[in-house]
Amino acid sequence: MADPITLTIDGKPVSVAAGTLLIDAAKQVSVEVPSFCYYPGLSLQGACRMCLVSIEKMPKLQTACTTVVTNGMVVHTETPEVKNARKSMLEMLLTNHPLDCPVCDKGGECELQDAVFRYGAAETRFLETKIHEDEKKFSNLVYYDRPRCILCYRCIRVCDEGMDVNAYGIGFRAAHSEIIPNRGEHLECEECGMCIDICPVGALTSGTYRYKTRPWELTYTGTICNHCGDGCKTTLSVRNHEVIRANNRDHSGINGEFLCVKGRFGWDFVNNPQRLTLPRIRRNGKQEESSWEEALSLTADKLKSILAAHGPDSVAVVGSNRTTNEENYLLQRFSRTVLGTNNIDHHRTADFSSLVGALTAAKATDRYATMENIVGAKHIFLIGNDPTHQHPLVAYQIRQAVRQHGAQLYVISQGDIKLRRQAARYLQVQLGGEAAVVSALVGASALPNNLIAGGSEAFGAFAESLKSAVDLVILFGDAIRGDEVRTMVRWGLSMPGETRFAPLGDYANSRGAADMGMLPGNLPGYAPVTDESARRKFESAWGQATPISSGLHIKAVAEGIEAGRIKALLVFGSNPARTFGLSKSTLAKLELLFVAELFSTETAECADVVVPATSFAEKSGTFTNTFGQVQALKKTMRKAGTKSDLEILLALARLLGHKWSYQSADDVLREIIALVPGYAIALPNLLIGRAVATRPEGTPPPLEKPDLIFSSRDNLFGSGTLSRYSWALNSVDEARKPYGHEF
Amino acid sequence: MLSDALKQKFDAVIARYPVKRSAIVPLLMFAQDEAGHVTEEAIQEIAQRVGVRPIEVIEDIGYYSMLHRRPIGRYNLQVCTNISCMLRGGGAIFEHCSKKLGIGHKQTTPDGTFSLEEVECLGACCGAPAMQVNYDYYENLTPETIDALIDGLRKKNPASET
Numbered sequence: 001m002a003d004p005i006t007l008t009i010d011g012k013p014v015s016v017a018a019g020t021l022l023i024d025a026a027k028q029v030s031v032e033v034p035s036f037c038y039y040p041g042l043s044l045q046g047a048c049r050m051c052l053v054s055i056e057k058m059p060k061l062q063t064a065c066t067t068v069v070t071n072g073m074v075v076h077t078e079t080p081e082v083k084n085a086r087k088s089m090l091e092m093l094l095t096n097h098p099l100d101c102p103v104c105d106k107g108g109e110c111e112l113q114d115a116v117f118r119y120g121a122a123e124t125r126f127l128e129t130k131i132h133e134d135e136k137k138f139s140n141l142v143y144y145d146r147p148r149c150i151l152c153y154r155c156i157r158v159c160d161e162g163m164d165v166n167a168y169g170i171g172f173r174a175a176h177s178e179i180i181p182n183r184g185e186h187l188e189c190e191e192c193g194m195c196i197d198i199c200p201v202g203a204l205t206s207g208t209y210r211y212k213t214r215p216w217e218l219t220y221t222g223t224i225c226n227h228c229g230d231g232c233k234t235t236l237s238v239r240n241h242e243v244i245r246a247n248n249r250d251h252s253g254i255n256g257e258f259l260c261v262k263g264r265f266g267w268d269f270v271n272n273p274q275r276l277t278l279p280r281i282r283r284n285g286k287q288e289e290s291s292w293e294e295a296l297s298l299t300a301d302k303l304k305s306i307l308a309a310h311g312p313d314s315v316a317v318v319g320s321n322r323t324t325n326e327e328n329y330l331l332q333r334f335s336r337t338v339l340g341t342n343n344i345d346h347h348r349t350a351d352f353s354s355l356v357g358a359l360t361a362a363k364a365t366d367r368y369a370t371m372e373n374i375v376g377a378k379h380i381f382l383i384g385n386d387p388t389h390q391h392p393l394v395a396y397q398i399r400q401a402v403r404q405h406g407a408q409l410y411v412i413s414q415g416d417i418k419l420r421r422q423a424a425r426y427l428q429v430q431l432g433g434e435a436a437v438v439s440a441l442v443g444a445s446a447l448p449n450n451l452i453a454g455g456s457e458a459f460g461a462f463a464e465s466l467k468s469a470v471d472l473v474i475l476f477g478d479a480i481r482g483d484e485v486r487t488m489v490r491w492g493l494s495m496p497g498e499t500r501f502a503p504l505g506d507y508a509n510s511r512g513a514a515d516m517g518m519l520p521g522n523l524p525g526y527a528p529v530t531d532e533s534a535r536r537k538f539e540s541a542w543g544q545a546t547p548i549s550s551g552l553h554i555k556a557v558a559e560g561i562e563a564g565r566i567k568a569l570l571v572f573g574s575n576p577a578r579t580f581g582l583s584k585s586t587l588a589k590l591e592l593l594f595v596a597e598l599f600s601t602e603t604a605e606c607a608d609v610v611v612p613a614t615s616f617a618e619k620s621g622t623f624t625n626t627f628g629q630v631q632a633l634k635k636t637m638r639k640a641g642t643k644s645d646l647e648i649l650l651a652l653a654r655l656l657g658h659k660w661s662y663q664s665a666d667d668v669l670r671e672i673i674a675l676v677p678g679y680a681i682a683l684p685n686l687l688i689g690r691a692v693a694t695r696p697e698g699t700p701p702p703l704e705k706p707d708l709i710f711s712s713r714d715n716l717f718g719s720g721t722l723s724r725y726s727w728a729l730n731s732v733d734e735a736r737k738p739y740g741h742e743f
Numbered sequence: 744m745l746s747d748a749l750k751q752k753f754d755a756v757i758a759r760y761p762v763k764r765s766a767i768v769p770l771l772m773f774a775q776d777e778a779g780h781v782t783e784e785a786i787q788e789i790a791q792r793v794g795v796r797p798i799e800v801i802e803d804i805g806y807y808s809m810l811h812r813r814p815i816g817r818y819n820l821q822v823c824t825n826i827s828c829m830l831r832g833g834g835a836i837f838e839h840c841s842k843k844l845g846i847g848h849k850q851t852t853p854d855g856t857f858s859l860e861e862v863e864c865l866g867a868c869c870g871a872p873a874m875q876v877n878y879d880y881y882e883n884l885t886p887e888t889i890d891a892l893i894d895g896l897r898k899k900n901p902a903s904e905t
């Protein structure tokens with residue numbers, strides 16, 4: 001690295017790395033230089049002239065945001081000349097500004113308001129009529145108020161450089177310049193709202209938040225997004241037990257300021273009036289509202305008689321991939337001890353289990369990739385996934401890696417995905433081609449030519465370019481599963497440097513569901529249920545025996561219901577009727593169908609007992625993102641009438657004669673930390689809002705059937721049940737574009 | 744549909760520039776000459792040919808006042824009211840045009856024959872007050888010369904032209 005540069009700012013000496021911008025160097029000695037258009041991480045604009053400073057031996061004031069420091073530079077930021085320049089710049093910015101702060105949506109958190117307070121002048125020399133433009137509705141989620149805009153270009157740059165959507169431009173010129181959207185009067189874009197978040201003033205406002213409140217009337221709770229597997233941190237702004245906004249307020253964590261449309265707007269399912277708030281019991285073929293006591297005791301009684309008559313394996317459990325680790329952990333304990341069956345499964349969207357097995361066998365459990373690894377990566381290999389739709393934060397971080405330090409991206413995919421724009425190499429394959437390419441890379445099998453666009457020549461060029469990759473980060477979707485994961489790991493570990501791996505699964509806690517052993521053959525932490533010593537560990541903690549052979553996977557459960565062997569099905573936070581195509585007539589064969597859910601899904605409609613569950617905003621616990629990073633969920637508000645799965649399970653266990661001593665999700669988490677391999681995480685790190693990486697180790701049983709692993713292929717605006725009940729996500733036209741559509 | 748002649752022109756113009764995007768403004772002018780305004784199709788075609796996003800082409804149209812995204816009159820009267828013309832009665836010339844045509848700044852007559860615009864310096868100060876009608880300049884204007892000009896243009900009814 002080059003020698004540091006030493007300079008003086010307001011009499012204070014400072015040493016910074018070569019190439020540092022003056023505005024950033026000033027921060028290091030606590031000198032604040034006001035700025036609007038400068039935004040760390042985005043290209044330089046030099047548009048607002050707020051950051052003017054005086055530099056000795058330079059004739060005019062200079063913009064600190066575009067000046068690179070040099071040795072011996074002597075800078076003054078508080079001279080009368082500089083102060084005057086700031087005043088003048090603000091006076092100019094205010095010439096056409098309405099100064100409607102008392103009713104402006106940004107009042108109280110506006111950078112212009114703050115700057116005028118600190119540096120501005122009270123009087124103006126501009127006495128002409130202000131140019132007025134009416135507010136424009138760019139989309140249901142994004143509004144633009146021209147008079148408030150200070151033309152800092154932040155929205156344009158974040159959309160171009162951060163999102164790679166390029167939806168904005170500048171229309172017209174001089175005093176009439178304004179931000180224009182890409183489709184005439186409207187936006188057609190990813191609707192992420194990054195532009196709203198980054199706007200320093202109240203020019204861009206959010207369709208769901210605008211004019212509802214003042215920011216100081218809100219309670220802010222930092223928690224985790226409930227939609228996809230990336231696990232963005234988000235701050236929910238709540239007033240009167242209603243969420244009205246989400247943004248990652250302190251820009252901390254794995255996502256910084258990023259949120260996609262689901263994280264920023266899609267939380268509104270929480271407030272949806274269709275939320276279930278009373279249990280329902282089926283009587284004479286019709287569901288009727290009931291009390292919690294009645295619903296739970298009826299469930300317990302039916303379970304008792306079914307267990308007594310047909311044995312534990314006549315019952316099966318379907319868990320959720322969007323509820324907490326604590327709930328998943330308790331659910332499998334409930335299944336294995338209270339019910340006594342390993343018939344527990346969930347919708348698996350990536351093969352976490354096989355990766356754990358493969359890395360453990362290769363003694364390489366230090367090679368799980370984290371979200372941070374993507375940002376720092378020099379070489380990224382993406383196999384069979386479209387992160388723009390399925391993992392918006394991953395897509396964002398890949399773009400950052402490519403843009404900020406020229407990371408090389410290699411892509412194998414069936415469709416022409418948007419990230420191809422960033423890809424150094426792209427190989428298009430037919431269905432099944434991803435696994436074939438991986439196996440050809442390792443030399444395990446010959447290349448089936450017909451699966452690859454461009455045949456062996458294209459493959460050869462692709463393989464050749466991969467040869468120069470070091471420290472690869474390999475991201476793989478549902479196309480690589482079972483033995484294919486092992487093959488991929490074998491190839492990856494043969495590459496130079498430290499290759500890392502991450503499966504890309506849908507939904508907020510898919511990884512946690514697998515980690516917590518919500519699988520018919522796995523205990524929590526990936527030991528097979530047939531492993532006696534692993535079983536012993538849990539049995540001695542629980543004081544109870546667990547079944548010794550593998551249970552039925554979800555497809556076998558479906559057959560079991562059809563054949564009359566499965567009599568009771570307990571469903572928590574999932575919709576197997578839709579996900580696995582269980583028909584009404586199949587579900588009607590059950591003696592007991594119990595569903596804990598937020599909404600009346602297709603499965604819930606068929607249930608004998610439906611109980612209203614709490615949403616992510618109403619409970620505490622942890623989620624594990626698809627990279628195995630654990631983060632804390634914080635209770636933001638209450639929803640009358642609902643109970644968390646944790647409370648439901650504790651009550652059911654009690655009714656079935658089991659004394660569990662957990663008082664809260666924290667108690668369960670402590671047990672997870674103590675017992676689950678890979679989860680020995682430091683609680684303080686979790687509590688201060690970090691994403692704590694796990695390194696599971698185990699020898700899980702092989703994948704029973706490849707088609708147990710499949711992604712929902714939701715588009716950017718979808719996340720199954722939750723997005724179906726979000727007004728915001730359904731309000732934009734873009735939501736109706738198919739999976740794979742590029743903006 | 745853009746005509747084949749226009750497309751050939753596009754090819755020729757783009758070939759003249761070492762950096763393709765430099766051709767955007769001339770391409771827009773040719774496209775506008777053909778259709779009377781810049782059509783959505785032309786925006787897409789130009790963006791694609793020079794390798795930029797459509798929004799960047801749209802930015803250029805907004806920046807240059809002689810480019811139009813919506814149909815305007817057959818004859819676009821651009822009256823200069825900048826300093827030299829102002830001193831020589833440009834304001835009165837604009838008013839006269841406005842009254843005679845019954846339209847204001849950036850408006851078009853109902854029959855689609857004339858549009859009127861107040862513009863900045865046309866670079867014809869020596870002949871102030873000046874006006875530009877499509878690509879032609881008219882200088883040292885008086886209400887009388889304007890009447891003659893407008894009446895003459897009206898007679899050249901575009902509908903009767905072949």
Ligand code: SF4
Pocket residue numbers: 148149150151152153154155156179195198199200201203204
């Ligand atoms: S809308 Fe906001 S972010 Fe965009 S240029 Fe105007 S002030 Fe800046």
Ligand code: SF4
Pocket residue numbers: 142158159163165166167168187189190191192193194195196
């Ligand atoms: S919402 Fe997102 S994609 Fe749409 S214009 Fe704003 S930054 Fe661009």
Ligand code: SF4
Pocket residue numbers: 225226227228229230231232255258259260261262263264391392393394
């Ligand atoms: S990327 Fe995923 S976790 Fe992040 S805001 Fe979007 S849906 Fe939520």
Ligand code: FES
Pocket residue numbers: 034035036037038045046047048049050051052063064065066
């Ligand atoms: S912050 Fe430096 S010019 Fe805007």
Ligand code: FES
Pocket residue numbers: 823824825826827828829863864865866867868871873
């Ligand atoms: S001022 Fe009118 S042409 Fe120059």
